[in-house]
Amino acid sequence: xxxxxxxxxxxxxxxxxxxxxxxxxxxxxxxxxxxxxxxxxxxxxxxxxxxxxxxxxxxxxxxxxxxxxxxxxxxxxxxxxxxxxxxxxxxxxxxxxxxxxxxxxxxxxxxxxxxxxxxxxxxxxxxxxxxxxxxxxxxxxxxxxxxxxxxxxxxxxxxxxxxxxxxxxxxxxxxxxxxxxxxxxxxxxxxxxxxxxxxxxxxxxxxxxxxxxxxxxxxxxxxxxxxxxxxxxxxxxxxxxxxxxxxxxxxxxxxxxxxxxxxxxxxx
Amino acid sequence: xxxxxxxxxxxxxxxxxxxxxxxxxxxxxxxxxxxxxxxxxxxxxxxxxxxxxxxxxxxxxxxxxxxxxxxxxxxxxxxxxxxxxxxxxxxxxxxxxxxxxxxxxxxxxxxxxxxxxxxxxxxxxxxxxxxxxxxxxxxxxxxxxxxxxxxxxxxxxxxxxxxxxxxxxxxxxxxxxxxxxxxxxxxxxxxxxxxxxxxxxxxxxxxxxxxxxxxxxxxxxxxxxxxxxxxxxxxxxxxxxxxxxxxxxxxxxxxxxxxxxxxxxxxxxxxxxxxxxxxxxxxxxxxxxxxxxxxxxxxxxxxxxxxxxxxxxxxxxxxxxxxxxxxxxxxxxxxxxxxxxxxxxxxxxxxxxxxxxxxxxxxxxxxxxxxxxxxxxxxxxxxxxxxxxxxxxxxxxxxxxxxxxxxxxxxxxx
Numbered sequence: 001x002x003x004x005x006x007x008x009x010x011x012x013x014x015x016x017x018x019x020x021x022x023x024x025x026x027x028x029x030x031x032x033x034x035x036x037x038x039x040x041x042x043x044x045x046x047x048x049x050x051x052x053x054x055x056x057x058x059x060x061x062x063x064x065x066x067x068x069x070x071x072x073x074x075x076x077x078x079x080x081x082x083x084x085x086x087x088x089x090x091x092x093x094x095x096x097x098x099x100x101x102x103x104x105x106x107x108x109x110x111x112x113x114x115x116x117x118x119x120x121x122x123x124x125x126x127x128x129x130x131x132x133x134x135x136x137x138x139x140x141x142x143x144x145x146x147x148x149x150x151x152x153x154x155x156x157x158x159x160x161x162x163x164x165x166x167x168x169x170x171x172x173x174x175x176x177x178x179x180x181x182x183x184x185x186x187x188x189x190x191x192x193x194x195x196x197x198x199x200x201x202x203x204x205x206x207x208x209x210x211x212x213x214x215x216x217x218x219x220x221x222x223x224x225x226x227x228x229x230x231x232x233x234x235x236x237x238x239x240x241x242x243x244x245x246x247x248x249x250x251x252x253x254x255x256x257x258x259x260x261x262x263x264x265x266x267x268x
Numbered sequence: 269x270x271x272x273x274x275x276x277x278x279x280x281x282x283x284x285x286x287x288x289x290x291x292x293x294x295x296x297x298x299x300x301x302x303x304x305x306x307x308x309x310x311x312x313x314x315x316x317x318x319x320x321x322x323x324x325x326x327x328x329x330x331x332x333x334x335x336x337x338x339x340x341x342x343x344x345x346x347x348x349x350x351x352x353x354x355x356x357x358x359x360x361x362x363x364x365x366x367x368x369x370x371x372x373x374x375x376x377x378x379x380x381x382x383x384x385x386x387x388x389x390x391x392x393x394x395x396x397x398x399x400x401x402x403x404x405x406x407x408x409x410x411x412x413x414x415x416x417x418x419x420x421x422x423x424x425x426x427x428x429x430x431x432x433x434x435x436x437x438x439x440x441x442x443x444x445x446x447x448x449x450x451x452x453x454x455x456x457x458x459x460x461x462x463x464x465x466x467x468x469x470x471x472x473x474x475x476x477x478x479x480x481x482x483x484x485x486x487x488x489x490x491x492x493x494x495x496x497x498x499x500x501x502x503x504x505x506x507x508x509x510x511x512x513x514x515x516x517x518x519x520x521x522x523x524x525x526x527x528x529x530x531x532x533x534x535x536x537x538x539x540x541x542x543x544x545x546x547x548x549x550x551x552x553x554x555x556x557x558x559x560x561x562x563x564x565x566x567x568x569x570x571x572x573x574x575x576x577x578x579x580x581x582x583x584x585x586x587x588x589x590x591x592x593x594x595x596x597x598x599x600x601x602x603x604x605x606x607x608x609x610x611x612x613x614x615x616x617x618x619x620x621x622x623x624x625x626x627x628x629x630x631x632x633x634x635x636x637x638x639x640x641x642x643x644x645x646x647x648x649x650x651x652x653x654x655x656x657x658x659x660x661x662x663x664x665x666x667x668x669x670x671x672x673x674x675x676x677x678x679x680x681x682x
Contacts, residue, residue, distance in 0.1 A: 084594060084674045105598045112596020123591045123678065127284055139273060140596040184595070 037090030052246035063218035065234035068243035116185025120197035175206035296617030299566025304625025306559035312639035376402035415462035426484025431462035433476035578665035590677025610662025618654025
């Protein structure tokens with residue numbers, strides 16, 4: 001998937017230099033590269049370091065879970081990856097663009113085209129139908145109405161909700177609402193699907209259903225990044241990054257992670 | 269997001285909150301309603317002045333020579349004193365004035381006042397009494413409904429005959445024939461020789477409550493005590509150009525007769541329907557200004573209400589703003605969404621106001637003698653004002669919405 005931008009925000013050479021300095025191979029297809037990103041909050045004169053220098057690189061087609069206890073900085077990292085916020089220091093490259101220096105409106109454009117959000121609380125517009133909710137990102141992308149309808153319908157069908165297009169969120173079950181949100185996240189064909197506790201408001205049966213949707217998306221080649229504090233949900237991903245005190249404390253493939261968890265449990 | 273998209277969104281918001289929207293609109297609706305209605309009444313009166321009043325009371329291409337202006341506003345005490353000192357127009361002024369004009373010009377002289385008249389069996393009532401000579405009836409387009417007009421020999425002899433208006437007939441002879449009967453004016457009996465056609469009314473005041481007698485009759489002394497004094501000379505030309513030339517000639521003749529030096533101003537006044545209309549235009553301006561205050565207050569209240577409602581809406585919809593921003597809405601998308609919503613709201617209010625204002629104007633027209641005619645410019649102004657009020661009062665709330673941090677907005681509890 002190539003970017004839709006007319007002009008690149010920064011040069012490829014710059015990006016390659018950053019990737020090299022991170023000890024990565026520039027020829028590989030890196031969707032996300034962060035270099036020493038920090039995020040400080042000024043809480044009434046006292047500076048809180050939410051992120052203390054995070055280096056994270058994610059390839060296209062990866063299915064990554066970001067874990068960590070509350071206060072570990074995973075929400076902050078998600079906001080940064082989701083381009084809802086910019087780092088205090090460090091660089092963030094998304095799909096070949098240097099996002100960390102962007103203005104508000106540029107960030108909005110990146111969110112619109114590169115990122116599909118799935119939230120814990122679904123965040124659907126309550127008065128709008130499922131179809132209209134899914135259309136929203138296309139509205140802000142300036143896609144004409146007919147084309148929007150067509151693409152939104154296709155996205156709903158992709159999550160098996162083609163027959164619920166004209167239902168409002170309160171007429172849908174929790175799992176269906178989350179699937180509408182997934183359809184909305186996918187409708188602009190984003191570089192990454194970014195899910196924040198996607199099963200936090202769902203029962204275990206529905207959680208499994210949503211995880212199956214993620215699994216099939218990942219299999220189809222969609223890059224998925226999921227922020228969660230639940231180990232069994234994170235275990236669905238193929239790579240698990242654990243944050244602690246604003247830094248990455250571990251970054252492992254699922255099998256090794258599962259083995260370590262099993263060992264830890266056996267030790268107790 | 270396109271403009272149409274924003275309007276559609278605004279309309280769906282308004283539909284979703286019908287009652288709230290209704291109260292939001294109220295201020296603008298009332299303001300615009302009064303704007304339309306007040307302007308319609310003033311405009312209607314203006315048109316009426318031109319079409320009816322000017323023709324009925326003055327006549328086209330007609331001008332009047334008087335010692336002081338008849339249609340004037342804001343006369344100072346000093347001016348009044350100077351008018352009182354002026355020479356009056358006299359009967360012996362008539363011949364030289366008429367002689368200076370082309371022969372096809374119509375002339376008449378009049379003296380007029382409100383005086384009581386009575387019959388043998390009816391108590392006296394005030395009527396507008398005219399003592400006239402010349403072609404008074406032709407100039408004023410007065411025709412007899414029954415009987416006849418005053419004949420030349422009656423003018424010459426000062427015969428004690430009168431023609432009366434419809435109101436006078438109805439008042440004194442409600443059931444009986446008026447022709448040939450006696451009307452007492454200043455204790456002197458006059459024979460009624462004609463009843464005039466109905467003239468209708470001007471501003472709801474009947475213009476049919478009049479009697480007309482020859483200038484040479486004893487009635488003239490009741491209207492102007494000094495012998496030979498008349499109120500004015502009425503002159504009617506058959507064209508606009510003739511009228512203007514006639515006015516200038518009359519001016520020169522009168523200046524000569526009053527022995528004015530070139531440096532001295534006229535000590536008489538020559539008025540046309542234009543003077544009446546100029547007089548009206550002055551009143552109209554004052555009315556328009558007064559009429560604008562009321563709608564302005566309504567619109568101000570409307571603006572404050574809209575601003576408040578929009579601030580509440582922004583607070584209530586913080587989460588929605590966060591969602592939209594997370595999906596790629598830029599600041600200007602959010603700004604325009606709320607601006608368009610406020611503008612749509614108040615434009616709808618203005619549209620209702622226009623309809624209600626038209627209705628109000630129609631009611632005023634039906635219920636009162638005042639005419640009303642909705643001015644196109646007031647409708648355009650109302651629409652622009654409506655949208656403008658919305659944009660101005662929506663600016664601050666919309667800017668607040670646009671500035672919201674998406675992370676904070678998304679965190680808001682529903």
